[in-house]
Amino acid sequence: MMYVWHEPVWQQLVQSQRQQRFHHAQLLHGLAGVGKQALAIELAQALLCEHHQQLVRCGECKSCTLFEANTHPDLLMITSQGQSISVDAIRELASFVHHSAQQGGNKVAVIVNAHKMTHSAANALLKTLEEPNVGRYLLLTCDDISQLSATILSRCAKVQVAVGDKRLASEWLVAQLPQEISYPWLADFSQQPLIVQQWYLNEQLAHIDTLYKFACDIKASHNFASAQKILSDYPDLVNILCLFIQKQLKAKLINGLALQAYNEAQNALYQFMSDNTQVLGLNQPLALSKLVNTLKSTFK
Incomplete structure (x- = not known):
């Protein structure tokens, strides 16, 4: 699922693929509450689609069907267990990318909140980043890239995800909240609309x-x-x-x-x-x- 403020970022990704500059490791970074994980999942589905054109998934192929059912064998989602992402999880990723794709196409691994990797996990990830395989993609999300090592940053294409048009985000948020909800501090979070939505939920x-x-x-x-x-x-x-x-x-x-x-x-x-x-x-x-x-x- 993409949000209205994601469109400029998506066009940037589409253009990089069209010009054959699409990097095997994409680091989606920005404030919490801008939908980086949702964007990474949308990108993962497009990369796994058998018939995608310019990162537009068909929604009908077997790969898309498996993805929608959360049973795609060539997708690996890595999230923190507790407060950190362990080295074992990253080792699993290394094994995942080096095995053949079960659907015969691409394989995609998504690391949510990559800044939560332990030092050992980050070092293990470097080995995978340094030896990219054809048809293997790593999508990382991060709230604060200053928490990632310079070596990891240098091996990823950095894509900033932000709310460029506050009006669009505000209109979207108004549609999510009951009309009677109005607080003077809401404007302080206009660039993090998903945080406000989660608070409401x-x-x-x-x-x-x-x-x-x-x-x-x-x-x-x-x-x-x-x-x-x-x-x-x-x-x-x-x-x-x-x-x-x-x-x-x-x-x-x-x-x-x-x-x-x-x-x-x-x-x-x-x-x-x-x-x-x-x-x-x-x-x-x-x-x-x-x-x-x-x-x-x-x-x-």
Whole structure:
């Protein structure tokens, strides 16, 4: 499935194939929530189609039928198990690409969130990237290419996936949400529409709005208990709270907050983010309280 904002990227891929410049390893990178995995799957189906023309699948051949049924033997999907992609998964990929295609055509492997590969897994992948076989394609997705090694980057065609036309994405998102849903912070995520859609499906929009209100009036901290419970129930929303706080800090800097006070607040925020990511068994209420107290003293 492709989204309306994918069209420019797709045309770029089509042109590279038409000009016989289509690389065997495609790295689709960009912000979370832009549909990189969906684009990779669409590309995989086109490459596996027996009759595709300029990456347009026919939808009727045996290969397309197998793909739609999620039983295509020449497609390998690799995703993280827990927080990482193991070296064993990449070794399986190496074996996969070196065996003959059961359908007699191409073989495609998709690595979702390639930045989650362990160091050993990344090293194992290099061997496969260095020795490409005809008719074998690797499609990688990545939120942050700075987390991939320079050697892997140099062996892939890097394709940035982004929302170029915010209007198209906004119109698409409006069609996904009930009309009564309207939050002032939605515009902050106009370049990540699928994240907002997932929040809606997970019934998290009200929680995020609570975090937004907490960040906007952190000096009063009326919603401290509610914010803490939300972060406890949904740890992945810590970064969203930090984003809202950071936006408030920038606004206060523009409105006259002293640079030293701004830097102190930023350091406290970075420490809070780091602790939530790295400290096992973190006393989160205490960590949040410490951050709030630092910000309150900053905003005097």
